[in-house]
Amino acid sequence: MDREETLLKIDDLYVKYRTVDDDVYAVNGVDLELKRGEAVGIVGETGAGKTTLALSILGLLPKGVGEVYRGDIYFKGQDLLNTQEKKMREIRGAQISMIFQDPMTSLNPVFTVGDQIAEVLKLHGTKQYAREQENAPKSDRNENKAGMSREAIDARVDEILELVGIESSRKICYPHQLSGGMKQRIVIAMALACEPDLLIADEPTTALDVTIQSQVLAMIDDIQKRYNTSLIMITHDFGVVAETCDKVAIMYAGEIIEYGTLEQIFDRSLPHHPYTVGLFNSIPDLTSDKPRLEPISGLTPDPAHLPEGCYFSPRCPYCTERCTAAAPSVTQLEEGHIVKCHRFSAESGTEGR
Amino acid sequence: MEHRLLEIHDLVKYFPTNAGVVHAVDHVDLAVDAGKTLGVVGESGCGKSTLGRCLLNLIRPTSGQVLFEGQDVLAKKADKKLLKQQMQIIFQDPYSSLDPRKTVFNLIAEPLKINHLCSSKQEMEEKIYRIMETVGLAERLAGSYPHELDGGRRQRIGVARALVMKPKFIVCDEPVSALDVSIQAQILNLMMDIQEELGVAYMFITHDLSVVRHISHSIAVMYLGEVVEQAPKKELFANPKHPYTQALLAAVPVADASRRNRERKLIQGEVTSPIDPKPGCRFYARCPYAEPKCQEPTELRAVGDGHVVRCVRAEEIGS
Numbered sequence: 001m002d003r004e005e006t007l008l009k010i011d012d013l014y015v016k017y018r019t020v021d022d023d024v025y026a027v028n029g030v031d032l033e034l035k036r037g038e039a040v041g042i043v044g045e046t047g048a049g050k051t052t053l054a055l056s057i058l059g060l061l062p063k064g065v066g067e068v069y070r071g072d073i074y075f076k077g078q079d080l081l082n083t084q085e086k087k088m089r090e091i092r093g094a095q096i097s098m099i100f101q102d103p104m105t106s107l108n109p110v111f112t113v114g115d116q117i118a119e120v121l122k123l124h125g126t127k128q129y130a131r132e133q134e135n136a137p138k139s140d141r142n143e144n145k146a147g148m149s150r151e152a153i154d155a156r157v158d159e160i161l162e163l164v165g166i167e168s169s170r171k172i173c174y175p176h177q178l179s180g181g182m183k184q185r186i187v188i189a190m191a192l193a194c195e196p197d198l199l200i201a202d203e204p205t206t207a208l209d210v211t212i213q214s215q216v217l218a219m220i221d222d223i224q225k226r227y228n229t230s231l232i233m234i235t236h237d238f239g240v241v242a243e244t245c246d247k248v249a250i251m252y253a254g255e256i257i258e259y260g261t262l263e264q265i266f267d268r269s270l271p272h273h274p275y276t277v278g279l280f281n282s283i284p285d286l287t288s289d290k291p292r293l294e295p296i297s298g299l300t301p302d303p304a305h306l307p308e309g310c311y312f313s314p315r316c317p318y319c320t321e322r323c324t325a326a327a328p329s330v331t332q333l334e335e336g337h338i339v340k341c342h343r344f345s346a347e348s349g350t351e352g353r
Numbered sequence: 354m355e356h357r358l359l360e361i362h363d364l365v366k367y368f369p370t371n372a373g374v375v376h377a378v379d380h381v382d383l384a385v386d387a388g389k390t391l392g393v394v395g396e397s398g399c400g401k402s403t404l405g406r407c408l409l410n411l412i413r414p415t416s417g418q419v420l421f422e423g424q425d426v427l428a429k430k431a432d433k434k435l436l437k438q439q440m441q442i443i444f445q446d447p448y449s450s451l452d453p454r455k456t457v458f459n460l461i462a463e464p465l466k467i468n469h470l471c472s473s474k475q476e477m478e479e480k481i482y483r484i485m486e487t488v489g490l491a492e493r494l495a496g497s498y499p500h501e502l503d504g505g506r507r508q509r510i511g512v513a514r515a516l517v518m519k520p521k522f523i524v525c526d527e528p529v530s531a532l533d534v535s536i537q538a539q540i541l542n543l544m545m546d547i548q549e550e551l552g553v554a555y556m557f558i559t560h561d562l563s564v565v566r567h568i569s570h571s572i573a574v575m576y577l578g579e580v581v582e583q584a585p586k587k588e589l590f591a592n593p594k595h596p597y598t599q600a601l602l603a604a605v606p607v608a609d610a611s612r613r614n615r616e617r618k619l620i621q622g623e624v625t626s627p628i629d630p631k632p633g634c635r636f637y638a639r640c641p642y643a644e645p646k647c648q649e650p651t652e653l654r655a656v657g658d659g660h661v662v663r664c665v666r667a668e669e670i671g672s
Contacts, residue, residue, distance in 0.1 A: 045533040046504075179623055180397075209396035209560065214604035215619055236534060239606025266610035282538035284567035286590075286605055292545070293567070295538035299503060 007197055007230050008034040008057070013071035015049070015056050015254075018064075022304040026052040028254035028311075029071075031330075036197070039224060039231040041241035041262075043279070044251035047300050050234045053251075054200045057232075058098060059088045075198070094124035097191040101203040103183035107175040113186045114157050114171025117193055121153045124194045129156075156193065164189045164219060181212035188216070192223060199224070200232045205240060217243050238283060242266065250276050253301050253311035260337035273339050274316050310342065318343055358554050359385040359408070359522055364417035366400070366407050373628040377403040378414070379578035382653075385522065388552040392569030392586070394562060394601070398624055400578040401558045405524040408556070409440055421522070438468060441515035445527035447507035451499040458495040461485065461513050468518070480517060487550075488513045488543060505536035509543070516547065522554045529564060541568060562605050566590060571659070574598050577627050577635040580653065584660035594656055594667040596620075597636045634664065642670055 015027035027049045034040055042050050055061050056068055059080060073080040075096065083091070100106040108116060125148040148156075158168035164185040175183055184204065191199060201220065205213040221244050224231050233244055241248055241262070248265040250258040250273065258265065258273040265272075268280065278296035298315040301307055307314050313323040322342050331344040366378040377400040385391045395401045406412040408419055410426055410433075419426040426436055444450035451460055461481050464470075471477035482492055488509045499507055508528060515523050525544070529537040545568060547553060559565050565572055566586060573583040574597065582595040593599045600620040622639045633648040634640070640647065646665055653661045656668065664670065 045535060181623055209624075210562070210604045211396065211600060211620055212623060214606070215621075217606065218619060237606060238608030242608050242610055243606045263610045266608065279534060280608070282535045283608060284538075284541070284563040286563045286566060286602070286607055287609075290567065293538035293542055295542065296535045299505070299536075300533075 005036045006033055007036045007038075007076060008032070009072075009074040010053075010057070011072040011074070013053070013056065013068065013073065015052050015061065015066060015068050017052075017062075017066050019304070024304045025306055026066075026254055026303055027056065028306070030251075030254070030256055032249060032256065032259075034198070034230050034232065036230055037224075037228040038247060039233060039245045040247040040249060041233045041235060041245035042249050042251055043235060043238065043241055045236060045300055047253075047303060048251040049254035049303075050251055051202055052254075054098065054202055054232065054234060057200065058092055058096060059083070059085075060092075090124070093120050093196075094194045095196055096198045096200065097194070097196040099184075099187055099191050099199065099201040099204045102207055103180060103187050104175075104207070106187055107183060109175055112172050112174055113178065114161075117157045117160060117171070117186070117190050118153050120190055120193045121148055121156055126156060126193070127195050160189045160193050163192070163223065165215070181208055181216065184208060184212075184216055185219070188220065188223075192227075192229075195227055196229060198230045198232070200234070202234045203236070204233075206235070206237075213240075214243075220244060238266075238280070250279070253306060254303065255311060255340060257312065257340045258338070260333075264334070264337040270337070271333060271339075271344065273312075273341050274318055274343075275312050278315075310340075312341075355389075356387040357384055358387040358422060359556075360418075360420040361408065362418040362420070364404070364407060364419065365415045366403050366412060367415045370628070375627050376400075376578045376630055377627065378407060379630075381417075381575075381578075381580055383573055383580065383583070385554050385556055386570075387521065387554055388548065389570040390548065390555040390557050390568055392565035392572040393556060393558045393575060394560065394565050394572060395575035396560060396601075396624055398577075398627060399575040400627070401575050402526055404575070405442065405526050405556060405558050408524060409442055410436075411442070434468065438470075438518045439521045440524070441518055441520040441522070442524040442526060443508075443511045443515050443528045446531050447499075447504055447511055448531070451507060451510060453499055456496050456498055457485075457490065457502075457510055460499070460510055461517055464514055464518055470518070484513045484517045487516065487547065489539075503536075504532050505539060508532060508536075508540055512540070512543065512547075516551075516553075519551075520553060522556070525555050525557045527559050528557075530559065530561065537564075544568065562601060574601065577624065577630060579635060579663065580661075581636065581664070582660075582662045583653075584657070588657065588660050592657070592660075594660070594662040594670065595636075595664045596640045596642050596670055599670070600639075642666055 010030055010032040013027055013030045017024040017026055030053060044050050057073055068081055129148050129152055157171055161168045161171060166182060166185055205216050208216060235241060245262055248260060248262055249256045252275050258276050264270060281294040284293060296315050301311055309324040309326055310328050313319045328340050328342045328345060330338050330340055332338050333344060361381060361383045364378055364381045368375040368377055381404060393401045403412060407414040414427060421436060421440060425431055458481060461484060462477060465477055485492060490506060490509050529540050532540060557565060557568055569586050571585045572589050573580050576597050582598045593602055620639050625638050632650045634651050637643050637647050651663050651665055653663045656662050
């Protein structure tokens with residue numbers, strides 16, 4: 001399995017939002033590479049720029065407000081930022097699809113869930129169907145938009161519903177007739193209907209109960225492995241990451257401040273970015289007793305007025321003069337484990353924890 | 354010496370709807386000791402918030418008894434004024450539970466004014482600034498409006514509003530669920546410090562088992578309006594007896610890399626309807642251990658020191 005294919009490459013990406021007062025710097029220099037079949041978790045608090053990052057991959061930043069002003073995104077070698085909208089529409093939903101946080105608002109209340117899944121298929125068709133059609137004689141080919149016949153669409157809707165654990169007889173239901181967990185399954189079914197290469201899940205289980213959450217996570221994990229889909233899991237919950245991801249990126253104020261394999265990030269004996277340490281110390285643990293939590297003092301910075309130097313410096317217990325003077329560069333701690341912090345940069349000479 | 358502060362006897366709240374009667378809280382017996390925390394855990398729709406509101410008579414229960422220091426909270430002749438001061442609530446959403454047109458100072462002053470607790474303006478100011486210091490709100494924020502503050506600070510206002518009455522008991526209805534983890538940790542620490550300092554008792558309602566484990570002394574697990582298991586914290590986490598408690602514990606994603614490829618123990622299906630439930634165990638339809646005798650009505654019974662469970666097969670399953 002060496003030399004895996006790189007599916008998505010984000011290169012030094014900067015995104016800002018224009019507002020009446022100031023520009024809001026949501027993403028500030030993100031580098032990320034995703035291989036086929038790999039699952040990467042993006043962890044961060046509110047306002048860290050996780051969702052903005054996802055929206056810029058899909059080209060869904062609000063027009064005239066959100067703007068990528070530096071950097072590149074390559075998907076299968078194709079430059080997504082310079083792709084025409086018409087072409088983007090063919091990619092969205094078919095090759096890259098997204099699961100949004102709130103299943104209650106991401107479904108259309110006046111269409112049945114079956115119709116909503118069918119819509120994706122009408123627009124894009126499935127890969128398997130395209131292959132079958134290619135081999136069929138010309139006279140038998142369907143000539144409608146994505147070339148999928150009604151029967152084929154119906155069959156695929158049934159198949160995908162079964163995959164997400166909903167009886168196909170429920171496809172005539174409207175969203176309000178389903179529970180929250182079932183709605184989220186429908187949203188996932190829509191995202192998976194065309195067998196995308198990349199699935200972006202933005203807090204897919206935050207609105208769900210724990211027992212339903214564990215069902216949905218197990219399902220995402222299973223489907224991801226089965227179809228070798230790449231997954232970007234956006235979440236604030238380390239537990240969710242531990243259940244579904246191979247790689248973890250910790251985001252803070254629009255930067256990836258630490259990146260590594262699941263084992264590297266979760267191994268408390270290895271050195272980590274002070275923010276990562278702070279996050280871990282903030283979560284109450286289900287398996288061990290912590291008499292007191294040790295939260296990070298202060299608040300995440302206002303992205304319209306980011307601090308000088310390292311963005312974490314005002315909250316960092318190890319902050320020195322150097323941290324407020326210059327932004328830290330990327331340091332590799334070990335193979336595949338990188339950190340953006342002055343404490344670990346080569347010229348400092350002192351190895352921190 | 355434990356001192357019983359609050360006792361709940363056979364509390365029932367039914368909501369009649371067109372589709373049938375919703376059994377939101379169904380014959381619940383619980384007790385809270387002075388200065389201690391009772392955690393109430395359950396999934397959405399299990400009746401935990403309704404329970405919290407019934408205790409304060411914010412929702413009038415269908416039947417049952419709530420005794421606060423021996424006084425019946427629900428009785429017509431109850432000293433409502435005194436009870437209001439001694440029993441308070443902190444709501445889940447700091448974004449919608451504060452009046453957007455009031456400043457921080459006025460928000461905290463409101464309960465004092467309504468209850469005529471201050472004889473002079475000076476006394477009120479003193480009280481408000483003292484409580485702001487207790488909950489970690491800087492004095493300069495007194496003139497700010499809620500929209501100018503972040504979620505953590507807003508929730509501190511909620512805590513301050515409850516505390517300014519010097520209550521003995523606070524119902525905390527998911528007070529940290531809407532907050533980021535680092536802010537959540539700050540608020541949890543604050544609440545535990547306040548308890549230590551002022552000896553307040555909490556009923557901490559949440560769906561988050563790790564939070565409940567962190568803050569509670571004893572824990573009650575609710576499912577479809579019923580308490581299915583209750584035990585001291587250590588006992589419950591070390592030795593869960595009810596299949597639902599076990600399923601809940603297994604379902605929580607834990608931040609541990611070795612969990613990535615573990616075998617998952619999932620319970621199937623979703624919470625069944627709380628409308629006119631069948632007699633017998635309400636977890637029957639989802640329970641991996643269900644057998645015919647589970648369809649008969651079940652009672653809570655003791656299985657250990659302070660450990661009660663509503664399951665006929667608890668002994669076989671628990672081990």
